[in-house]
Amino acid sequence: MPVTAVTTDPESLTMTLVAEVDAPPARVWRAFTEPSQLERFWGPPGWPATFTTFDFTVGGRAEYAMTSPAGEKARGTWEFLSIDPETGYEVLDSFVGDDGRVDENLPSTRMRYTFEQTASGSRVTNVSHFSSAEALDQIVEMGAVEGSTMAFNQLDQVVADLREYALGKGTRTEILDDVHVRITRLIEGSRDLVWRAHNDPDLMRRWLLGPDGWRMTVCEIDPSVGGRYRYAWAPEEGTEGEEFGFDGETLLSEPPVRAVTTEHMTGTDFPSTTNDLSLYEEDGVTLLTLLIEYPDKETRDMVLATGMTDGMEASYGRLEGVLAA
Template identity: 45%
Template sequence: MPVTSIVKDPEALSLTVHAEFPVKVARLWDAYLDARQLEKFWGPAEYPATFTRHDAAAGGRSNYHMTSPEGEEFHGYWEWNEVVEHKFFEVTDGFAHPDGTPNTDLPVNRMVFSFDPTPEGTKLTITAAFDSAEDMEQVVAMGMIDGTRSAMSQIEQVLIDLRNYSQTFATEAELVSDTQVRVVRLVRGTRQQVWDAHHDAALVKRWQYGPDGWSMTKCDLASGIGESYLLWWAPEDGGQGFGFSGKILERVEGHYESSTEQLEGGEEILGSGVPGSVNQQTFTGTTGGTLVTTLITYRDKAARDAMLATGMADGMEASYARLESIL
């Protein structure tokens, strides 16, 4: 078993988990920063987790929910306070309502995840600090200790099964819910390089120019929250073009951006059923490069399926392959 001890300290108002894993720090670190891997072991085995946002940077946020065997969802969040790569990260951990807003009726704690190299691999120490003895006893009564043991018991198999997981570079589209799709691509490049490639018009036009025979003729990017953008593509033979427009809803510089997206023209090319959406894009630095995660939320299941039918993932893969050739 990975867990070597769980220490409850009533005087310090803390719970500390000690665990050891036969992998290097970087491998275990990546498992926590990649939402696809983290949700395979975050929480008890009987309550699988789904992360709809995982912005692993100071000032960022993670939103997730656990689903019971009966289908009931229990929501939580992390607010990222500090990150020192391959050393530790600190988050504020709390319960949430289904819309992601904090549930202030339940306790909040501060969690520090520390990663220390050992001759055999990595020692992981997780310390949860509470504001009061009542808060600590409440989460213990809710099953935190047993849940932690169950969660830790899953990591070892995840690390074995996914030993090369972080080196998978192909674009993957995953169904998260009836209205959401998560698109993930690991891009060979630093986080700053990949962020800049999405926010520098000259660079965007070099790798998002569409299929062969097309070019991006307009690239008006938004520079801040509330500002609008417009991207437009046209065939080189002079035929009808199309574009996407939207507005920036939220931005954590260098790490996260949320925006609306709406098709402009192009119904004859992509189909009249292509819906608008809200896109949340996260940039996470890992050992293999930068993990670009885009959570796309549509108005309903039919709208989600209409967009998937356009070959969206294949088009994104072609663009990211071009981006890598530039970087």
């Protein structure tokens, strides 16, 4: 994980984040100065950012919104105060309302980014300056330390070549905290095709099967927000197991980039999870990221113990075959 430390200093009224990144400063500079790159990590998992304005000049402004799985928006703006090419820049960071005006009830922060060469790559230092101890405490209580850490820990996959980053790794499962798990898989194929394969019932029946020996018996999808879906699987003759299925509701749909759904095991009183799917395309391949939020640690551990990752890898392998055809 890139983040090595996040510290607060009530005397100097600062919060400092330090991250070590396995990439040269020029590549890290791109990640922090190109909106399409910033959108991949500016915001913790589950709250990705969209930059609607990015005037990277002294006196210019950037405007962004982070969107929760339920569609809630947290909006912010930067005013660029100084820019030192490839070594750092400084902004005035403010919260804004839906009308685009600065929210005077929340503190604005002067933030300085510094990018330094190291023996293994780069060091990113982010120092946030607050106007008072109360403003610092308010931001910390809002979860700034945890949120910044989770956001910046996504830097590795942003600065890496996707093919090299995912080569030979298949489906990867990362436990982020007690209730969040992140699944990633690089898919050979365009984002549009991967999105279609997740929303076209005829295509889904060809790949979303889990381990060999199973068939999909039900695939009903309404991908619109508020729409319902239902999937079911049954074992082929000679395969052990009992028929099972899932149902849920679409909470957010932003084709072909992001879809958020609930997931409930049909016919049980098990609590639902929230599944946040996002797709990012680069050089003809698509990075699929699935962020799963469980109701508690016990449910998380129970699901992981079923061999979920292996079943997903079998399905994603089939998906690549379907896309190639």
